[in-house]
Amino acid sequence: MIQYNKFILDNGLRVLIHKDDSTPMAVVNVLYDVGAKDELPNKTGFAHLFEHLMFGGSINIEDYDEPLQRAGGENNAYTTNDLTNYYCQLPAENLETAMWLESDRMLSLAFNKKSLETQRKVVCEEFKEHYINKPYGDVWAKMRALTYTVHPYGWMTIGKELSHVEDATLEDVKAFFKKHYCPANAVLVIAGKVETTTALELANKWFGSIPSGEKYNRNLPLEPVQTAPKFLEVKADVPLDALVKAWHIDSRLEKGYYVADLITEVLGGGGSSRLFQKLVKEKQLFSNLDCYHFGSVEKGLIAIEGKLVKGKSMQDAEDAIEEELQKIMTELVSENELQKVKNKTESVIAFEDMALMSRANSLAFYELLGDATMMDTELSKYQAITTQDILEYSKIIFNKNNSNTLRYYSKN
Amino acid sequence: MYNQNKMLNRTIQPHITQPTEFNLHLKPYQHFTLDNGTNVYAVEAGEQDVLMLELVFNAGNWYEDKNIIAGSANFLLKNGTSSKTAYEINEHFDFYGAYLNRSCYNETATITLHCLNKNLHQLTPVITELLSDAIFPENELAIYKQNQKQRLEVNLKKCDFVANRLIDEYLFGFHHPYGRYTSTLDYDAVDRESIVEFYKQYYQKGNCKIFIGGKLPVNYQAVLNEAFGKLPFNNTDLFQKEIHSAPAITKKYNLINDANGVQAAVRIARNFPNKHHPDFQKTLVLNNVFGGFFGSRLMSNIREDKGYTYGIHSYLQNHIHESAWMISTECGRDVAAATIDEVYKEMKILQDTLIDAEELDLVRNYMIGTLLGDLDGPFQILSRWKSYILNDLSIDYFNNAIKTIKTVSAEELQSLAKKYLNPDEFYELVVV
Numbered sequence: 049m050i051q052y053n054k055f056i057l058d059n060g061l062r063v064l065i066h067k068d069d070s071t072p073m074a075v076v077n078v079l080y081d082v083g084a085k086d087e088l089p090n091k092t093g094f095a096h097l098f099e100h101l102m103f104g105g106s107i108n109i110e111d112y113d114e115p116l117q118r119a120g121g122e123n124n125a126y127t128t129n130d131l132t133n134y135y136c137q138l139p140a141e142n143l144e145t146a147m148w149l150e151s152d153r154m155l156s157l158a159f160n161k162k163s164l165e166t167q168r169k170v171v172c173e174e175f176k177e178h179y180i181n182k183p184y185g186d187v188w189a190k191m192r193a194l195t196y197t198v199h200p201y202g203w204m205t206i207g208k209e210l211s212h213v214e215d216a217t218l219e220d221v222k223a224f225f226k227k228h229y230c231p232a233n234a235v236l237v238i239a240g241k242v243e244t245t246t247a248l249e250l251a252n253k254w255f256g257s258i259p260s261g262e263k264y265n266r267n268l269p270l271e272p273v274q275t276a277p278k279f280l281e282v283k284a285d286v287p288l289d290a291l292v293k294a295w296h297i298d299s300r301l302e303k304g305y306y307v308a309d310l311i312t313e314v315l316g317g318g319g320s321s322r323l324f325q326k327l328v329k330e331k332q333l334f335s336n337l338d339c340y341h342f343g344s345v346e347k348g349l350i351a352i353e354g355k356l357v358k359g360k361s362m363q364d365a366e367d368a369i370e371e372e373l374q375k376i377m378t379e380l381v382s383e384n385e386l387q388k389v390k391n392k393t394e395s396v397i398a399f400e401d402m403a404l405m406s407r408a409n410s411l412a413f414y415e416l417l418g419d420a421t422m423m424d425t426e427l428s429k430y431q432a433i434t435t436q437d438i439l440e441y442s443k444i445i446f447n448k449n450n451s452n453t454l455r456y457y458s459k460n
Numbered sequence: 461m462y463n464q465n466k467m468l469n470r471t472i473q474p475h476i477t478q479p480t481e482f483n484l485h486l487k488p489y490q491h492f493t494l495d496n497g498t499n500v501y502a503v504e505a506g507e508q509d510v511l512m513l514e515l516v517f518n519a520g521n522w523y524e525d526k527n528i529i530a531g532s533a534n535f536l537l538k539n540g541t542s543s544k545t546a547y548e549i550n551e552h553f554d555f556y557g558a559y560l561n562r563s564c565y566n567e568t569a570t571i572t573l574h575c576l577n578k579n580l581h582q583l584t585p586v587i588t589e590l591l592s593d594a595i596f597p598e599n600e601l602a603i604y605k606q607n608q609k610q611r612l613e614v615n616l617k618k619c620d621f622v623a624n625r626l627i628d629e630y631l632f633g634f635h636h637p638y639g640r641y642t643s644t645l646d647y648d649a650v651d652r653e654s655i656v657e658f659y660k661q662y663y664q665k666g667n668c669k670i671f672i673g674g675k676l677p678v679n680y681q682a683v684l685n686e687a688f689g690k691l692p693f694n695n696t697d698l699f700q701k702e703i704h705s706a707p708a709i710t711k712k713y714n715l716i717n718d719a720n721g722v723q724a725a726v727r728i729a730r731n732f733p734n735k736h737h738p739d740f741q742k743t744l745v746l747n748n749v750f751g752g753f754f755g756s757r758l759m760s761n762i763r764e765d766k767g768y769t770y771g772i773h774s775y776l777q778n779h780i781h782e783s784a785w786m787i788s789t790e791c792g793r794d795v796a797a798a799t800i801d802e803v804y805k806e807m808k809i810l811q812d813t814l815i816d817a818e819e820l821d822l823v824r825n826y827m828i829g830t831l832l833g834d835l836d837g838p839f840q841i842l843s844r845w846k847s848y849i850l851n852d853l854s855i856d857y858f859n860n861a862i863k864t865i866k867t868v869s870a871e872e873l874q875s876l877a878k879k880y881l882n883p884d885e886f887y888e889l890v891v892v
Contacts, residue, residue, distance in 0.1 A: 070507055071836050108470035117755050118822045120479030120829020139482065139829055144474035152470050169767025169792075173723070177770050177790050181723040183617040253468065285720070287613040319538075319550030328607070329547070335607040355614070357606060388555045395510075395557030395576055402508050402837060 049424050050401070052411060053244050057252060059260040061231035064411050064420055065247045066239040068404060074240035075137045075405050076146040078154070079412040082228035083130040085200040085346065086266060093207020096127040097171050097216055098224055102134065104163025106153035119145040127205050130345040131416060137405055140241035144250055151254035154234065157225055164218055171213050175206050183286045187353075187456060194280050195294050195349060195452045199271035230261020235415045239408040271296070271347060277448050281455045288335070289356040290456040291365050294349045295445045297341060301417060306429045307441040308341055308350050313389035314381055314438070315339040315372065316352065320388075322372055323352065332357055333365045345417065350445060362455050373446045380435040393430045479828035480866045486835060486858050489845050492681060494670075494689035501845060502680070503673040505838035511577045511674030512839050515587070515688070516850065519569035519662035522637045522701060526654055527646040532604065533658045534564035537571065539600040541593040544586075546600055552586050560587070566637045567780050568850060569662075577677050584687035591663055591691055596655050609644045620790055622717050623725035623891040630713070630887045631731055631784045633706035638779060668693045669849065673842030705782060707731055713889045721892040724796035728787040728803055730886045732776060735783070735851050739876060741864040743776065743785070746873045748823050749815055750774050750806065750881075751787055755826065757806050758787065766802065768795040780851055785880065796890050810877035814870040827865045
């Protein structure tokens with residue numbers, strides 16, 4: 049059981065305090081309930097660009113990083129399609145510096161023009177480094193656009209295209225801040241060698257006076273149920289043919305999510321998984337093969353992705369995957385196999401919980417989902433899954449009409 | 461009720477304890493030997509019921525006579541024994557939710573187990589089997605070669621991958637383990653016999669050190685002794701193979717790897733002595749000022765001011781015999797030359813101008829603070845000890861590192877900059 053106390057400040061800010069005396073460090077984690085799914089289709093990549101601007105100085109503090117480093121701290125942040133998360137870790141004695149810094153940028157940014165200009169360039173380089181200047185770097189931009197017709201998961205966090213980032217204006221930045229960056233839309237977690245009362249006092253002192261802001265109620269377009277298989281073919285300057293398939297699955301809190309998570313383990317988790325053993329080792333159709341999902345809050349995707357062994361045909365590769373899917377849709381997995389993937393899940397959770405930062409992050413995430421206590425009930429949700437659940441849910445998700453296929457051919 | 465808001469001054473940083481006032485302490489390891497003389501280093505710490513076990517062999521590519529034999533032996537260790545197929549071995553570790561990884565480095569090669577501590581005794585017997593009875597089946601070797609070649613082909617399309625290989629070749633020479641890399645032809649030439657010979661000499665009868673950390677089961681010493689205490693390791697460390705680096709004569713290189721590339725991988729590097737050299741720890745501080753963290757001069761200038769790149773870093777390579785000082789970035793293709801100019805400008809500033817007290821204090825605090833964070837957790841403590849032991853360093857190195865961070869002067873750093881940050885002594889490589 050993870051120990052923590054939850055408070056709600058008068059301005060609506062949710063504060064979770066997790067005390068751990070075994071570490072000399074403290075972590076301050078601020079999660080904002082905004083991600084790439086909250087962007088407009090013609091202004092994508094904005095949530096992530098904004099994350100960069102959060103380091104460009106706030107209303108009362110010219111530079112975010114320097115005072116934190118002076119206090120012996122380090123920090124980072126990330127943006128996903130669902131959320132934006134900022135975290136810093138520093139010696140517990142200096143906790144207040146982190147509270148001071150995080151509260152000031154929740155109060156208001158400096159909206160520095162130079163910072164916007166520089167970070168637009170930096171993000172464009174990030175875009176190039178990860179998605180353009182890399183073989184197969186555009187696979188998921190294409191897959192998202194193929195799988196989602198109306199839902200904003202149809203684009204990547206980095207944005208649909210460089211121009212969206214390049215065209216961002218200071219007015220866009222201000223409006224985005226006002227809409228999403230306020231106590232009503234945030235979760236603050238303080239963790240580590242802290243006294244709960246002291247941490248709460250500091251939270252009140254630094255965050256208590258920030259205007260609540262308006263709770264953002266998202267109203268995202270629902271992705272209609274897919275009724276026919278979709279295909280896309282691409283030819284690119286890459287050395288090997290690749291095959292990517294994806295199917296829609298349940299949202300984060302639905303049972304199907306947990307079943308799908310175990311299905312990814314049965315099919316693609318480690319050296320004894322079905323796809324690896326059959327298609328990489330025995331049939332040697334693929335040189336590597338992965339099965340995974342995105343952990344999305346809304347209805348997400350399960351994917352199988354691999355590169356073909358040279359000389360093997362796309363058709364054979366697809367047929368072989370289909371054969372494995374037929375198997376999991378028609379035959380119960382053995383109790384032993386189910387136990388194996390449950391054991392793996394137990395182990396993953398135990399290792400994740402080792403790091404203070406990761407615990408703080410999980411608390412914030414589950415609070416965002418509705419209730420941080422879910423962190424403790426996750427494992428039992430996996431434990432309750434039966435071989436029948438795997439069979440039934442496989443039939444639903446691996447239905448042909450729910451499938452999306454990208455055949456990514458080498459030009460050479 | 462709180463009514464401090466009137467008084468709250470958000471422009472002033474709250475009082476901090478200077479991290480340089482902290483007394484940092486590295487939790488000692490427990491040492492014992494198995495029946496066969498194998499050294500075991502253990503760190504008991506942590507709250508979660510998990511542990512990490514690492515067996516370190518002197519079986520890195522330093523010891524191979526033919527390219528990629530060390531790496532291949534390491535990779536294929538768990539791909540079959542007389543009584544178990546690769547699948548059965550994987551199945552065993554997967555069933556217990558454990559991770560068995562292996563890695564091959566320059567001097568060492570490792571087998572690493574992460575598991576729930578309750579399962580340790582179920583897993584060690586199979587590791588014993590891998591160390592006494594791996595058979596390296598031909599079909600496993602064939603699949604490995606095929607897939608590694610394909611992976612290599614994909615990597616060779618990436619400018620950063622190509623740049624990392626070439627810069628090391630310039631620094632150390634292709635004949636040297638640090639400078640050598642692999643081609644698809646090298647994979648073709650790998651044969652089972654060479655792997656088996658390497659395995660016999662460097663694993664079965666090899667030099668092995670064992671590191672274990674986490675919340676350890678009470679009987680872990682007996683479990684380790686049972687599993688590894690009877691193996692015929694040769695722990696006397698008689699065999700030391702000398703290989704000398706031969707840095708390239710030419711200093712500047714440009715390469716077009718992908719004519720349509722939109723970014724350039726830039727590497728600027730020089731040879732540097734190893735951790736035993738008296739300049740090493742002081743240079744780590746200078747490196748932090750220069751390009752070692754987010755607030756460094758290279759990041760502030762080239763990313764945060766100019767926006768040429770998503771990231772630029774400098775670091776001292778983590779090798780045992782000798783090191784290199786490396787500046788590394790992927791930047792816009794059209795600003796590669798401007799980026800290189802700025803790197804040299806920053807070197808010159810460090811040579812010409814003393815680092816002011818404010819900046820140096822910040823770097824000291826940052827280094828101590830992050831070191832404190834790095835010492836948090838059993839695996840982190842264990843891996844620091846492992847690094848010291850493999851580099852033949854003692855606790856003095858740790859204490860000295862802290863003392864250096866706290867006390868090195870701006871004058872000393874300037875003289876190090878003059879000694880080491882001379883552009884003429886750096887290799888410079890741009891790969892598009």
